[in-house]
Amino acid sequence: MIPTPPLPQVVRLDCIVCDKSYDPADVDYTCPDHGAVGSLDVVYDYDYVAANLNSDEYSMWRFGPLLPVGEDSPKPPLQIGWTPLYQRAEHAKALGLKNLWVKDDSRLPTASFKDRASAIAVVKGREKQAEFIATASTGNAAAALSGVAASVGQPNVIFVPQSAPEAKVAQLLAFGSRVMLVKGSYDQAFDLCMEACDRFGWYNRNTGVNPYMTEGKKTSMLEIATQLDGEMPDAIVVSVGDGCIIGGFHKGLRDLAALGQAGDPPRLIGVQSEGSRYLVDAFENEEDVVDKPPAPADTVADSISAGLPRDRIKAMNAVKQTGGAFIAVPDDEILAAIPAMARSTGVFSEPASAAAYAGMLSAIERGLLTKEDRVVLIATGSGLKDVPAAMRAVQAEGTTPRVVEPSLEAVEAALGS
Numbered sequence: 001m002i003p004t005p006p007l008p009q010v011v012r013l014d015c016i017v018c019d020k021s022y023d024p025a026d027v028d029y030t031c032p033d034h035g036a037v038g039s040l041d042v043v044y045d046y047d048y049v050a051a052n053l054n055s056d057e058y059s060m061w062r063f064g065p066l067l068p069v070g071e072d073s074p075k076p077p078l079q080i081g082w083t084p085l086y087q088r089a090e091h092a093k094a095l096g097l098k099n100l101w102v103k104d105d106s107r108l109p110t111a112s113f114k115d116r117a118s119a120i121a122v123v124k125g126r127e128k129q130a131e132f133i134a135t136a137s138t139g140n141a142a143a144a145l146s147g148v149a150a151s152v153g154q155p156n157v158i159f160v161p162q163s164a165p166e167a168k169v170a171q172l173l174a175f176g177s178r179v180m181l182v183k184g185s186y187d188q189a190f191d192l193c194m195e196a197c198d199r200f201g202w203y204n205r206n207t208g209v210n211p212y213m214t215e216g217k218k219t220s221m222l223e224i225a226t227q228l229d230g231e232m233p234d235a236i237v238v239s240v241g242d243g244c245i246i247g248g249f250h251k252g253l254r255d256l257a258a259l260g261q262a263g264d265p266p267r268l269i270g271v272q273s274e275g276s277r278y279l280v281d282a283f284e285n286e287e288d289v290v291d292k293p294p295a296p297a298d299t300v301a302d303s304i305s306a307g308l309p310r311d312r313i314k315a316m317n318a319v320k321q322t323g324g325a326f327i328a329v330p331d332d333e334i335l336a337a338i339p340a341m342a343r344s345t346g347v348f349s350e351p352a353s354a355a356a357y358a359g360m361l362s363a364i365e366r367g368l369l370t371k372e373d374r375v376v377l378i379a380t381g382s383g384l385k386d387v388p389a390a391m392r393a394v395q396a397e398g399t400t401p402r403v404v405e406p407s408l409e410a411v412e413a414a415l416g417s
């Protein structure tokens, strides 16, 4: 790989643990003094950005000058970003909210939010002339890297736990990645991928380690601000595993503030599963996440199953600095949220995505969200990613199809019953 080429919009990389700064040409991943916990924050020249932001493109690349990639670097041909923001005013009223929108990032090309980050990884990897780009993932970041890489013919290596849902593994194989199914947890797959990147010199996309993933993820926030004409919502509800997405929303808000476009920033509400509640515990007990040890991670919402959230510092800052909260919801509520969210919004979610809906209901119940609040709910992954979970959810509530003979009489009889 060659050193990261300089960019006019990127000034430096700041360690989020200490006060050291680095030149992107010298450091690719984390603060050398702090190792994996020392994630770096990309600092922009906002005068340059303000002077150059004027794209009418309808994709994440419309924010080009606010992204850490070269203006002339080839972008993947897939349509990434500018996902719909659906207003659900009636449903908001029924829930006791002032208004509600669903930002449907399950509509991205590989059907999860992760495409925004992987797009940046692929552009950066190619700027660096990386032979391979690698990532560990619970499944969606992998599918995203795999799909975006396929669109430009970029070789890549993927580490996912063997337990990853079949649809996600099918995506990886169809896109032609080199796939390592790791006999272990996501956390183990992550550590193995880190070692392999070190040993083989691959470009490392791993969340929390690669400073540029937050930058891709922030584009969802920038789009929401644009789609709502600068009328910021009062709260954003999003599910949290490693914490990169919620950290990305916070970064988007900080960018908008630096550009004088923020208004009153929304509270960021992060939702975890009771089975993987590292950040909820740290938030409730005011623990320091820099050295808090890993916690158990076992949940039906595989995409937010993270024993040691790799972007935990950015995630905690996001919630604390916006006056938000972390809350946990049990797996049965996550499953029940799949049909509940599908019926009330028209968006079919995988468990980790439905967790945000379950978290929103719980936040309303706890008084964290009220009838004063205009809320944006983030749909992060498609229900087609995990069909068995959706089937369990509808079976648990007793919803069954009517199996009929191919005759009208049978239909009438079924309707009567």
Ligand SMILES: *Cc1c(COP(=O)(O)O)cnc(C)c1O
Binding pocket: 112, 113, 114, 140, 141, 239, 240, 241, 242, 243, 244, 245, 246, 303, 304, 350, 352, 353, 380, 381, 382
């Ligand atoms: C990755 C993912 C999340 C959580 O994002 P983090 O950055 O890991 O916090 C939520 N939902 C889905 C569907 C995901 O794939």
Ligand SMILES: [Zn+2]
Binding pocket: 015, 016, 017, 018, 019, 020, 031, 032, 033, 034, 038
């Ligand atoms: Zn540091």
